[in-house]
Amino acid sequence: MKLDSLKVAQSSINIGDPHICSDSLNRNSLISAIYEPLIERKGPGVFYPSLARSWSIESNGLTWGFKLREGVSFHNGDKFSSADVVASLKRIVDPSIGGAFGTQGVYASYIGGARFEAPRKDTVKITTAEPMADLLDLLSEMPFAPKDELDKISREYIGTGPYYVGSKTRGEIVLERNRDHWGKSAFVDQVSVIEERKSKIRSEMVLERDVNIGAFIDYNDTEAHRKSEKTLLYSLKSSLCIIFMMNALNGPCSDQRIRQALNYGLDVDEVIKKVKIGQATRLNGYLTPHHFGSNPQTEPYPYDPERAKTLLREAGYDTGLKLTIDLPTEMPDEALLLGEMMKEYYGKIGIDIDLVSYRDRPAYAEMVRDKRIHDLCCFDSSPLSTFRVLREKIHSKHKGPWWEGYSNSEVDGMIDQAQRTFDDKKREELYRQIFQKIRDDAPWVFLYRPTYFWALSRELADWKPTSTGLLSLAE
Structure with missing residues (x-):
């Protein structure tokens, strides 16, 4: 991508508590830019290393071992370690965390009875109460934050991801490139994500070059982009x-x-x-x-x-x-x-x-x-x-x-x-x-x-969202 910065318009920029279980694509696009899971889902049943570089399951079908990536730091400079993983996991399954649209206690129903251990700084052990072959599915949804900052997690978003939060106002969140990121390369130096609830206005913002990406445009608002020489449309058959x-x-x-x-x-x-x-x-x-x-x-x-x-x-x-x-x-x-x-x-x-x-x-x-x-x-x-x-x-x-x-x-x-x-x-x-x-x-x-639609400026001819509809901002 040749641009130095991106501007995105989507219907919501609310993150709230990152540990709350939610399938909101707007929210999860922001979380995936700021935070990272132990492992990343790349397709149906396909998982790649993220904060964990490898994993294994013992013969009892209960105990999982995760070797963590070395040299990873949070945005505040703290070194990422197994203690952070254990602290976040314990918080994620805490029933008092609440939920969104009835999701409270969802993760606790799976691994609330699990034992989380940090035998070494680079090793995490998870022992589930029952065999759980799809544990990676769950872990791919869970972001990790510094153990000493968890009391502020719903206000200050500190992760290990390719972007950190530069500023946040009521209607805009600005993400800055994390130049110390361990692996992924951020596409641009800065991403401004603007909240605009109306699809028609998001569509017009792309046409008027106020933003580069208008996310989740209603089909009724896509016709102008089909005729425009300045913009493009990207469509995706969703998983919803x-x-x-x-x-x-x-x-x-x-x-x-x-x-x-x-x-x-x-x-x-x-x-x-x-x-x-x-x-x-x-x-x-x-x-x-x-x-x-x-x-x-x-x-x-x-x-x-x-x-x-x-x-x-x-x-x-x-x-x-x-x-x-x-x-x-x-x-x-x-x-x-x-x-x-x-x-x-x-x-x-x-x-x-x-x-x-x-x-x-x-x-x-x-x-x-x-x-x-x-x-x-x-x-x-x-x-x-x-x-x-x-x-x-x-x-x-x-x-x-x-x-x-x-x-x-x-x-x-x-x-x-x-x-x-x-x-x-x-x-x-x-x-x-x-x-x-x-x-x-x-x-x-x-x-x-x-089917979901994104309106794009012509400079983004090679851009596309992830296969499940999240904003793709790094690789």
Whole structure:
């Protein structure tokens, strides 16, 4: 990249506490520039060294050893050591840290009972309470800070990353090149990230050359860039799953036939065409190709209203059925439109739909977490970790935060088996079998993964975000 500096416009620059579990791409783009994990996820099931230069797992399947990279310093000059890793890990699993949109206690549910040790300055040992073959998936999400600065971590962002925080105001955060970084080369000397909530204005800022990158531009705001000789567009099929989770604890959706009927009875291709203007890709199950163990051989549910009607009759609803769908007004922003289309399509197969909307998104997330939904609820499944999705939304024994009553003892057993399977190829095959079974059981109405757009100045012809949608600022 030939530029000395970059200006980026995105809808939020709020970092908050970096140890809080969140899948916000805006937030995680900033965190990944400032902080680093022990290991870095490079693709589905693919991990590279970061602050840890190597790792191993003992034969008991419980104890992991990590050799840390030498010569690494934090932005404040403190030397990075195993004591910092242990201190951060203990804080990350502390239930008092809280969460975002119902994620409090998520990491504690996995490794809250683990033992973290620092036998040497360059060595960390993690001993989990149970075998956890996908531990690297979790660790790739966890940033590390100096042990003596943890009490200030939600205000002062001190990491080891390729950029440090030069300044922060209410509407802008300025990142400066870390010239003492151990490895990665920052693309530019300075990155100014500006908060602008409206997509249309972010788009105009690129057109007017006020910024170089406009992140997550709505498709409706991309046309000017298609015609412009000054700007470019980059698009990416995302890892975000837009779904409707069903109440399988009680009510009609506890019956597999009803759940399947709701999938057969909705023309998802037409939903994508009308609601997303074609800018989304249909899901064939509960994951995307960005996820480890997604099964490309699995067929999506076809639109088959007659099959849906047959399933409803078999379930005893030949004279009609009434369901209530919960909808947030944001995240996803199109939830109300989706609800209206579902009401229309389900009416054609004899299902009368009531729609209930909720403006308070954090409260909506807590309602879903507390399993107080009606029959269906609109949600977005955002974790990149297949292991997390299965534990938090599918496994009936764990009853995770976003589990809504689905139960299949065979699926539970296969998830448990995968957790104990350290051979990546064998675990991936197990996940692919699980993928097919979950598709067939239909605990969710599987909709789509949206396409994301970035508006770019022409100088960034060679730039692209990471494969999962984060700002790429170093390599």
